[in-house]
Amino acid sequence: MGITEIPGGVTKAKGFKASSAAAGIKYKERTDMAMIFSEAPCTAAGTFTSNMVKAAPVIWDRDIVYGGHPVQAVVVNSGIANAGCGEEGMLICEKTADAVSEALGIEKEAVLIGSTGVIGQDIDIEKIKGGVKLLVPALKDTLEAGTEASKAIMTTDTVNKECAVSFELPAKDGSGNVTVFLGGMSKGSGMIHPNMCTMLGYITTDAAIDKALLQKALSDVVPDTFNMISVDGDTSTNDTLLVMANGLSGNQCILEEDGSYQLFKEALFYVCRNLAVKMAADGEGATKLIEVYVKNADTKENARTLARSVVSSSLVKAMVFGKDANCGRILCALGYAGPVFDPAVIQIDLTGENGTVNFYSAGRVQAFDEELALKLLSEDKIHIDVDMAEGTEEATAWGCDLTFDYVTINADYRS
Amino acid sequence: MGITEIPGGVTKAKGFKASSAAAGIKYKERTDMAMIFSEAPCTAAGTFTSNMVKAAPVIWDRDIVYGGHPVQAVVVNSGIANAGCGEEGMLICEKTADAVSEALGIEKEAVLIGSTGVIGQDIDIEKIKGGVKLLVPALKDTLEAGTEASKAIMTTDTVNKECAVSFELPAKDGSGNVTVFLGGMSKGSGMIHPNMCTMLGYITTDAAIDKALLQKALSDVVPDTFNMISVDGDTSTNDTLLVMANGLSGNQCILEEDGSYQLFKEALFYVCRNLAVKMAADGEGATKLIEVYVKNADTKENARTLARSVVSSSLVKAMVFGKDANCGRILCALGYAGPVFDPAVIQIDLTGENGTVNFYSAGRVQAFDEELALKLLSEDKIHIDVDMAEGTEEATAWGCDLTFDYVTINADYRS
Numbered sequence: 062m063g064i065t066e067i068p069g070g071v072t073k074a075k076g077f078k079a080s081s082a083a084a085g086i087k088y089k090e091r092t093d094m095a096m097i098f099s100e101a102p103c104t105a106a107g108t109f110t111s112n113m114v115k116a117a118p119v120i121w122d123r124d125i126v127y128g129g130h131p132v133q134a135v136v137v138n139s140g141i142a143n144a145g146c147g148e149e150g151m152l153i154c155e156k157t158a159d160a161v162s163e164a165l166g167i168e169k170e171a172v173l174i175g176s177t178g179v180i181g182q183d184i185d186i187e188k189i190k191g192g193v194k195l196l197v198p199a200l201k202d203t204l205e206a207g208t209e210a211s212k213a214i215m216t217t218d219t220v221n222k223e224c225a226v227s228f229e230l231p232a233k234d235g236s237g238n239v240t241v242f243l244g245g246m247s248k249g250s251g252m253i254h255p256n257m258c259t260m261l262g263y264i265t266t267d268a269a270i271d272k273a274l275l276q277k278a279l280s281d282v283v284p285d286t287f288n289m290i291s292v293d294g295d296t297s298t299n300d301t302l303l304v305m306a307n308g309l310s311g312n313q314c315i316l317e318e319d320g321s322y323q324l325f326k327e328a329l330f331y332v333c334r335n336l337a338v339k340m341a342a343d344g345e346g347a348t349k350l351i352e353v354y355v356k357n358a359d360t361k362e363n364a365r366t367l368a369r370s371v372v373s374s375s376l377v378k379a380m381v382f383g384k385d386a387n388c389g390r391i392l393c394a395l396g397y398a399g400p401v402f403d404p405a406v407i408q409i410d411l412t413g414e415n416g417t418v419n420f421y422s423a424g425r426v427q428a429f430d431e432e433l434a435l436k437l438l439s440e441d442k443i444h445i446d447v448d449m450a451e452g453t454e455e456a457t458a459w460g461c462d463l464t465f466d467y468v469t470i471n472a473d474y475r476s
Numbered sequence: 477m478g479i480t481e482i483p484g485g486v487t488k489a490k491g492f493k494a495s496s497a498a499a500g501i502k503y504k505e506r507t508d509m510a511m512i513f514s515e516a517p518c519t520a521a522g523t524f525t526s527n528m529v530k531a532a533p534v535i536w537d538r539d540i541v542y543g544g545h546p547v548q549a550v551v552v553n554s555g556i557a558n559a560g561c562g563e564e565g566m567l568i569c570e571k572t573a574d575a576v577s578e579a580l581g582i583e584k585e586a587v588l589i590g591s592t593g594v595i596g597q598d599i600d601i602e603k604i605k606g607g608v609k610l611l612v613p614a615l616k617d618t619l620e621a622g623t624e625a626s627k628a629i630m631t632t633d634t635v636n637k638e639c640a641v642s643f644e645l646p647a648k649d650g651s652g653n654v655t656v657f658l659g660g661m662s663k664g665s666g667m668i669h670p671n672m673c674t675m676l677g678y679i680t681t682d683a684a685i686d687k688a689l690l691q692k693a694l695s696d697v698v699p700d701t702f703n704m705i706s707v708d709g710d711t712s713t714n715d716t717l718l719v720m721a722n723g724l725s726g727n728q729c730i731l732e733e734d735g736s737y738q739l740f741k742e743a744l745f746y747v748c749r750n751l752a753v754k755m756a757a758d759g760e761g762a763t764k765l766i767e768v769y770v771k772n773a774d775t776k777e778n779a780r781t782l783a784r785s786v787v788s789s790s791l792v793k794a795m796v797f798g799k800d801a802n803c804g805r806i807l808c809a810l811g812y813a814g815p816v817f818d819p820a821v822i823q824i825d826l827t828g829e830n831g832t833v834n835f836y837s838a839g840r841v842q843a844f845d846e847e848l849a850l851k852l853l854s855e856d857k858i859h860i861d862v863d864m865a866e867g868t869e870e871a872t873a874w875g876c877d878l879t880f881d882y883v884t885i886n887a888d889y890r891s
Contacts, residue, residue, distance in 0.1 A: 111812065112808060112811035113811040113813075113815075113816065113817055113819060114807050114808060114810070114811030114819045115811075144808075145804050145807050145819075145840055145841040146840050146841065147838065147839040148839070148840075149840065150840075179802070179804065180802075180803075180804020180841065181803060181807070181836070181840070182841070298804075298807070298811060379883055382883065387595070388595075388596060389557070389559065389560050389596040389713075390595070392529050392560050392596070392713070393559075393595060393712060393713050395528070395529070396527035396528040396529035396530075396713060397526065398528075401528065402528055404529045404560075405562075421560065421596070423562065424562040424563070425561050425562030425564065426561065426595065426597075463883055465880050465883055468794055468797065468878055468879060468883060469880075
């Protein structure tokens with residue numbers, strides 16, 4: 062009874078359809094709106110940006126999800142973030158929901174909204190309305206429709222990001238097991254940092270699960286997945302991660318923290334980590350994925366803090382880009398992370414397909430094989446292994462290198 | 477009775493001499509060692525890196541300064557940091573102090589040591605000894621000697637950094653006032669962040685002042701000067717700021733927090749801020765100085781946190797490099813800084829020699845004159861003014877833009 066990764070994204074689970082459209086909101090000659098629709102009303106859970114400045118769609122979604130209203134559709138635009146737009150921003154959400162509600166024949170409160178792009182520019186509601194008119198008749202339950210939706214929400218992303226899994230849960234009619242699907246899509250490339258990144262993430266499942274447990278599973282999974290990736294240390298105004306569960310798989314509804322809940326949570330963790338790592342690898346301008354694994358820390362939170370500090374360090378990121386085995390920078394980033402530790406006992410290794418190089422141990426930087434280090438730093442994924450030698454807790458953080466292209470992309474993002 | 481900026485650095489105050497030498501520790505064809513010597517023993521104060529991993533010279537200096545031993549000389553090398561080198565690192569300090577002690581005929585405990593450069597490489601003590609032999613006979617009290625010393629401690633710095641001031645204090649013999657000098661030099665360009673940067677800073681004064689008050693003045697001044705600059709968010713293993721006071725000006729020794737103390741502290745603040753801003757402006761690869769002034773915050777600490785968050789944001793830094801008036805990023809960086817505030821009341825302006833542009837007010841990003849914004853973003857110094865409209869506290873932070881050259885410098889720092 063394990064979890065199997067399968068092709069697909071938001072349309073893999075039963076009863077979910079998706080579509081995309083070119084509404085010309087900001088981008089030309091590409092799709093910039095996506096819709097997800099569920100045939101049946103969904104239980105929803107979400108986590109939202111911790112930024113004091115919240116985009117209008119974040120406030121809209123939060124009120125609906127935390128208010129407990131069942132949801133049935135999500136509509137997303139890329140290009141403009143609808144953040145920092147005052148009252149006007151909320152009005153745009155209201156009108157967007159109206160248009161979707163009318164076109165789909167569902168309640169306005171069943172419509173979730175997502176926006177990503179430039180902060181402070183106004184969205185032209187007529188373009189949104191035009192987009193909705195294209196999206197509704199185009200809704201399809203094919204995997205391709207899900208893929209096209211994941212492409213429409215991209216901004217500086219270079220690849221679309223999808224993941225889906227299947228697993229078995231007891232059927233509600235007692236007739237053995239049913240297959241449950243859980244799949245998702247996300248976007249996010251710049252302005253990415255722990256505590257919900259400028260990321261939009263949408264996960265759909267045909268599992269039946271109690272709303273409070275769905276939220277608990279999501280909240281438990283985020284600290285070790287989406288909150289462990291960093292591209293540039295900036296936490297966006299628009300971060301949103303939503304899960305919609307429509308129950309159409311026919312499983313016995315998950316009502317307590319039993320084995321079914323654990324398996325569901327494991328599936329959710331799998332998809333969230335998969336999407337999170339894809340976002341880190343596709344960081345703006347990135348050429349490499351950096352994975353920092355901290356083990357034997359005294360507390361879970363310290364393990365997370367230390368791993369994130371290394372993966373967020375500009376100097377470590379630039380060093381990886383330059384394939385320069387300057388391990389003092391890793392040591393330095395651990396040192397300023399916050400947690401108290403003894404530099405005399407920790408160990409730092411660089412590992413990869415070509416072998417392992419011990420950078421630091423026995424209280425000092427070690428002489429190492431420069432040629433092997435260069436080989437390891439030339440791999441697509443850079444794995445840094447840190448042993449704190451003080452406890453049993455562990456955490457992994459993901460990030461990417463700092464490149465010329467990151468600067469290029471962000472020196473002129475608005476145009 | 478004000479403070480006057482005058483030419484000079486560490487040799488401006490009476491009784492201080494400096495020298496520099498090319499010891500070939502790592503760099504070729506340039507000076508890489510500097511010495512400061514005081515004819516009279518000095519009261520010393522210092523602040524040191526908060527990094528858990530501390531370079532050997534940091535431990536050496538901290539023990540002497542906090543132990544209360546009077547000091548008379550500082551010897552500094554650039555190129556290798558003597559950090560992450562275990563027991564060997566402390567041994568290097570011991571032997572360095574021995575060499576200086578012997579050559580100058582002073583106690584070993586009167587010798588402070590500074591190192592800056594690559595972490596984890598061993599320093600060749602023979603080269604240090606050779607350098608000391610050159611430094612001692614070259615000691616001079618000229619301004620030029622101070623300038624040459626400030627050049628010898630540079631690493632990726634593109635300009636040397638010096639500042640000196642004079643002010644008047646009551647003479648100890650009651651015969652009116654004497655002129656007191658306070659001057660300093662610092663280096664630091666990369667690995668720079670609040671909480672003491674990879675900076676070395678040395679300040680000399682001929683004021684007579686109680687040791688505890690000297691430390692208090694320094695500790696009070698650092699949070700609003702050196703700790704308010706950021707280049708890349710990395711706090712180094714080697715940060716050291718030292719003040720040496722030899723009392724040779726003939727002023728009545730400052731023994732309490734009276735007017736003389738306040739004036740002394742003001743002079744110290746002036747020099748520290750001047751050196752800090754010079755370091756921010758010379759950030760690795762920087763083309764512009766960014767100054768963020770946060771006013772009307774509810775607490776001093778929140779004002780500092782908000783200002784530092786904006787100046788540290790990679791997206792704000794890249795936007796300044798690209799002269800792209802994407803003010804949503806400033807709003808975003810305030811929002812994730814931590815302090816709770818109401819986005820509906822704050823105001824963000826960009827100001828400069830060419831005028832002022834209101835980016836954000838009345839709860840939303842404002843339409844602004846793009847041409848004027850481009851003019852302002854083309855000035856050498858970018859001033860961002862943030863009004864929190866909730867209290868009376870203020871703070872200023874300094875940083876620099878994120879450029880291609882930053883990446884180039886840090887992609888291959890060791891070579």
